[in-house]
Amino acid sequence: MKTLRLLHRWTGGLIGLLLAILGFTGALLVHEDAFLRATMPHAADAQRQDTATLAAMAAKVFAAEDRPRSIVLATPRLGLNKLAYKGEHAAYADQDGNIVQSWTSNWARPEIWLFDLHHHLFNGDTGEIVGGIAGLAGLGFVISGLILWWPTRRMFHIRPWPRMMKRAAIVHHHRDLGALLAPLLILSLTTGAAMNLKWFSQALRAPFSPPAVMEQASVAPKIKGGKLTKELDWGKIIGAAQARFPGAEVRTIGLPQKKGGLIAIRLRQQREWLPNGRSMAWFDPADGRLVASRDALALPLGSRIANADYPLHAAKVGGLAYRLVMTLSGLTLALLGTLTVATFWGNPTGVKRRKPKAEAATSVG
Incomplete structure (x- = not known):
């Protein structure tokens, strides 16, 4: 128990502040849509998913001289489309395709750099790995903390x-x-x-589906597309995607990223929790012909379980009640991490400090 206590204390003192940052930024990001609705024009507009509106918007956006690579479409909680260009260039547009705000640096939008801090620690893939390792360390803290708490459970008090x-x-x-x-x-x-x-995700899902099977199920079709034409019939393309997955919500539209690539449309079926879904429809950019599709509901069980990670983590399911629950989780992690660091560096050894005894007064007779 002494060794566990020392390990819990020292590791918490060393990375507690990192966990506090992840918890606090996560609590803020849960309310990103509400922030945008309060600060951005058209962000509170009702979502439109009819084929005509989506087709007209796609035709207008992709016909621009500086066209984006992809579009993330509006949701029931956020009435803006998000356009992604090269690098950090991005924009918000209304559902008719009119640009509301454009930026070329993540620092221009608070919700963007906040997400970059939370997910990448401002350091790309390396920061993502560091954040994942911090998450595993946090799991270790919770488990070891429960073990250390158990002998003191009779003194339990609820205090914020x-x-x-x-x-x-x-x-x-x-x-x-x-x-x-x-x-x-x-x-x-x-x-x-x-x-x-x-590797951690695969290990968790291995009892349900072999990693190789999950990997194979997520591979894009090996079909070579033609040259992207400017006269694409977006109504035909989007209509075909909707016909392939009746009742599904069209979530993203992406142009080919390299020569021979395909147009990719991502959809969310009603039984999918992931905000942007994992159901896919691919089209030849030369003629808009549907060439392949993937039903997210038919993926291996392990993959379907993995697809619940983000909506559970970011409170994209469960409505306001669950958003408040995950806000509490983030703020608690921030508080625990901050106070851990403060108490550790105030007394790294954990040894109770004794006040020096006053020396006995002496007198000369």
Whole structure:
């Protein structure tokens, strides 16, 4: 138990602040759509999914001289389309294809750099891996914390804040709060680590589907497309995608990224939790002909379980109640991480400091 306590204390002191940052930024990102609806024109517009509107918008956006690579379409909670160009160039557009705001740096939009901090730690793929490892470390903290808390369970108290800002009170609050919200923390940390670390995700789903089977199911079709034509019938393309998956919501439209590539349309069927879905329809850019499709509901069980990571982690299901639950999870992680670092560096050894005894007064007679 002593070794576990030391390991829990030292690792928490070293990366607690990183976990606090991930928790706090995650709590803010849960409410990204609400922030945009309050600050951006047309963000509160009702979602339109009729073929005519989508086709007219795609034709207008992709006919522009500086056309984007892809479009993420409006949702029931956010009435803006997001256009992605090369690099950090992106834009918000209304559902008729009119640009509302454009930017060339992630720093121009708070929700963009906040996501970059939360998901990549401002360091691309390397930061993503570091964040995933931090998530695994956080899982270790929760499990070891529960073990350390168990002998003190009879002294359990529910407090949102320590009774006093002294080490003993902070440690007691830390253990009780961590134990109380352990299920939420485990959910947040596990899904976050699984999204960032492919090997961890595969290991979790291996009992349901072999990794090789899941990998093969996610491979794009090996079909060579023709040259992208400017006279594409977007109504025909989008209509074919909707006919392939009746009742599905069209979520993204992407142009070929290299020579011989295909137009990719991503859809979300009603039974899919992932906001942008995983159902796919691919089209030849030369004539708009449907050449391949993939039904997300027919993917291996392990892949379907993995597709629940993001909606559970980012509170994209469950409505306002679940968003508030995951906000609580993020803020709790931020509080636990911050106070851990503060108490650790205030006394790294954890040894109770004794006040020096006053020397006995002496007198000369």
